[in-house]
Amino acid sequence: MPLHRIFHHPSAFTQAEKQSLTERITEIYTGGAGLPPFYVVVLFISVNTEDFFVGGKTTDKFVRIVVQHLARQIPNKEGKKAFSDKYEAAIAPFIKDKGFDWEVATEEVPPDMWRENGLTPPAPNTPAEKEWFRLNRPAPYEGKSFLDL
DSSP, X not given: OOEEEEEEOTTSOOHHHHHHHHHHHHHHHHTSSOOOGGGOEEEEEEOOGGGOEETTEEOSSEEEEEEXXXXXXXXXXXXXXXXXXXXXXXXXXGTGGGTOEEEEEEEEXXXXXXXXXXXXXXXXXXXXXXXXHHHXXXXXXXXXXXXXX
């Protein structure tokens, strides 16, 4: 389950921009990686200027994004670069193109430290996982692997 925490100034995004950005982030996982949409969680965390410091000075022109990958790990350098490139392209219109400085950090949590509704999800890319998706939320399963970025 990818979790995206986007720390930003209150004026950084309109509600429509938040919706569009969330759709672009979700598409990275559903279109390219075959995960069901319910796995993708995006949190916009508004931080007032007086509480947002970069280099010891307050700012309203910086966006910090922390991504946690729980359901899948990206096993090699090439896959990690491909993911980062797709992610940067997805967020660019909402951050880079609006003149914000930004930082994206992606963490990979071991899958055995993750549960969904109190249950340990099945191993990736198995028939059991396909059935898990079908039973837990109505979402199409593309049969693609997260590793096939």
